[in-house]
Amino acid sequence: MSRLLEAVCALTIGVLVALLVWGADPDAVRVAWREGEMSAVTLVFVAACALWLVLWRTRTGRGPLAWPVVMLLCGAGAALVVAAMAG
16 A cells, blocks of 8 residues: 555656646746745645655665655755746
8 A cells, every 4th residue: 555655646746847847837837936826736746755755765664874865855856946946
């Protein structure tokens, strides 16, 4: 069951990123971001990332050193998205 949930989280993340990158007008996304209309999408994205991270950690049994690396990569990705939206 957890593998299925992990796959659903990964699929949700992939679909949201693909829609944002390929299916959206960058100017419209920037305006929606500034007006706060992207908060629901952002919340779903962050929740899916967090749930995927917990499920992945539980399934693989990675040690504590894997957490900072994965969190650093997720944080760097989020910072790039925020920088792209602000610019």
